[in-house]
Amino acid sequence: xxxxxxxxxxxxxxxxxxxxxxxxxxxxxxxxxxxxxxxxxxxxxxxxxxxxxxxxxxxxxxxxxxxxxxxxxxxxxxxxxxxxxxxxxxxxxxxxxxxxxxxxxxxxxxxxxxxxxxxxxxxxxxxxxxxxxxxxxxxxxxxxxxxxxxxxxxxxxxxxxxxxxxxxxxxxxxxxxxxxxxxxxxxxxxxx
Numbered sequence: 001x002x003x004x005x006x007x008x009x010x011x012x013x014x015x016x017x018x019x020x021x022x023x024x025x026x027x028x029x030x031x032x033x034x035x036x037x038x039x040x041x042x043x044x045x046x047x048x049x050x051x052x053x054x055x056x057x058x059x060x061x062x063x064x065x066x067x068x069x070x071x072x073x074x075x076x077x078x079x080x081x082x083x084x085x086x087x088x089x090x091x092x093x094x095x096x097x098x099x100x101x102x103x104x105x106x107x108x109x110x111x112x113x114x115x116x117x118x119x120x121x122x123x124x125x126x127x128x129x130x131x132x133x134x135x136x137x138x139x140x141x142x143x144x145x146x147x148x149x150x151x152x153x154x155x156x157x158x159x160x161x162x163x164x165x166x167x168x169x170x171x172x173x174x175x176x177x178x179x180x181x182x183x184x185x186x187x188x189x190x191x192x
Contacts, residue, residue, distance in 0.1 A: 015052050017042040023063050027107060035059070065126065067107055072126040074099060075133035082140050089141035094180050096137070097159060101172050104165040141183075148185055155183075 021042035025033040035056060039049040053059035078092040104111070134153050141147030164175050 011052075014042070014044050014048055018044060018049055018052055018059070019062055019066060022059050023066070023107070026060065026063065031060075064111065067103070067111075068130065069126045071100060071103070072129035072133065075130045075137070079133045079136045079140075082137060088146065089137050089144055090146040090184065093134075093137045093141060093147070093156075093183070094176070096134070097156070097180070098173075098176050100160055101163045101165060101176065102169075104160070104163060105167075105169075105172060145185055147183055151183055 018038065022033075022038045025038045025041055029037075035049060036046055038059070039046045042049065049059075053062060075096060078087075078096045081087040082089045082092050131153050134156050138147055138151055138153065138156070142149055142151070159179055164171050167175075
């Protein structure tokens with residue numbers, strides 16, 4: 001049985017540079033960012049870019065996959081803080097919502113490009129990690145008596161999809177302040 005060789009260090013560096021440049025270029029210029037411009041911004045030859053990513057759709061999918069992986073890492077870190085008792089689940093869930101909304105505001109063009117090009121990350125493991133961590137935060141908050149019993153992961157994703165990512169920071173902060181009480185037991189008691 002032949003083992004697959006690990007990628008060369010320069011190939012790993014080039015891939016990272018390409019992904020960083022692609023994220024920056026797509027954020028700045030949207031889906032029309034050219035592969036030549038991305039290669040130049042990464043400091044690599046166009047052929048190097050195409051060896052790593054044969055199509056723009058492949059490149060955008062990789063950029064989006066990195067974004068999803070960062071969100072999953074963030075959600076797991078939030079759940080770990082709750083598990084070790086350094087934060088409450090409601091505080092962590094609210095802070096997580098805020099961070100994802102801020103990331104969405106700055107990465108909005110990357111997500112638009114992914115939708116335009118039909119790019120979907122092929123590996124759903126990071127999406128599953130994020131969902132599992134958010135579910136853990138919700139369960140912990142429900143066990144603490146802070147988060148309403150009917151809140152689900154889909155509700156959190158619904159909130160993400162309605163967030164005013166295209167608005168200025170003050171509007172995003174106001175949105176978060178308005179929706180967060182809807183997650184809580186206390187807000188439901190006072191609203192009844």
